Amino acid sequence: MSGRGELAEATRAWLVEAGFKVGEERVWLEALTHGSYNGASSAKGDIDYQRLEFLGDRVLGLSVASWLYHAGDAPEGQLSQRLNALVSGRTCARVARAIGVPAHIRLGKQAREDGGTDSDKILGDAMEALIGANFVENGFDATREIIYRLWAVEFAGDAGKAKHPKSALQEWAAGNRRAMPSYSVIDRSGPDHAARFTVEVTIPSVGSAEATASSKGEAERLAAQKFLEQYG
Template sequence: MIKLSSELRQFSADIGYEFKDPGLLITALTHSSISSATRSDNERLEFLGDRVLGLVMAQALLDLDAKATEGQLAPRFNALVRKETCADVARSIGIGNLLKLGRSEMISGGRRKEALLGDAMEALIAAVYRDGGFTEAQALILRLWNTRITSVKADARDPKTALQEWAQARKGPPPNYVELSRSGPDHAPQFEIEVRLHSGEAAQAKAGSKRQAEQAAAKLLLERLGA
């Protein structure tokens, strides 16, 4: 019988779920960079967890707003299940410190990488689902997402989508994103991105990933446009 370390037992207590099969929790926290023939990684659990999360969120949003249209629900749903949100939830419960990573990933700052944190969060959801069933997984998600669900904006489109729709509504081509610079060490890079419209309006922003920098630049440009 696999036994959890005191650190993982405390983690289980913190998230409010005790595993009958502790091996599922260990697998959920194991990245492919350290997997082997005898040690499974969390990729299959991540695949399942993404689907469980989607179902729970779709149901939660329907229950929260009985009058919302599909067009209103879709952006709210996307805001709640996207990788950045999963990573944010993962940070809030300290998953990064518990990840089992290969040496190369540890050196490159894997414990802080958004993709790895988001994947591990989805894998954790699947681990609870496999161990305790849908009701337990649903309870975990609703607990951890909590006010993110009730406070999600009526129009939760991400800035890049909103800016593209703004341009399309004015018969213009999609915004153009250009990487201006990349600085910092591999484990903590900084990207500077410029977004420019065909009409000449532009904005720049920096962030720790290209996607985040693009979103930040799009948000800044939308604010300048008064959109």
């Protein structure tokens, strides 16, 4: 890799080939630098991709939401389910691998030895940081077009389609870095042959939803669906 303040020529060429328009080198170095790189520390004036990742995450979300809105007339719940799948860390990591991010990510020695170049978390974050860098340099429209091209295979796939609501909620929680949902029966009424179950699903720091059905499993399904409609 390059030195601390230089973008390697091979990395610049790779970025251009991937469709990014490179101007100011520092923003691209920042996007490709993990916090472990040479003990990166803001106190020492070093850089890492966290701020650009924060920005890129929002740009990606808006771009994908716009694509989904214009791609059909699916209801809000289905749009949310698909959006969460397409912007998840796992999907971002797949796109990162597809365009060759692992060969250019700047990691510290220990992080590299620990398999950081194949970490979904690191690669997904770096992919979002690259989106953030392109937004800073080239604006929203140009960045949206890159996202649409890089995500074309994902858009054409089945990610987020027709999932059971409980699976979709788990995926939503993972994609939004939340705790996994927990389900509890909060009420049971009626005779055994016609029992009614009320189930509550909760994700800490997000909220909860309740649903009632003739079986515990169906009540869980309905509660998960209601949660996605309310918070997804």
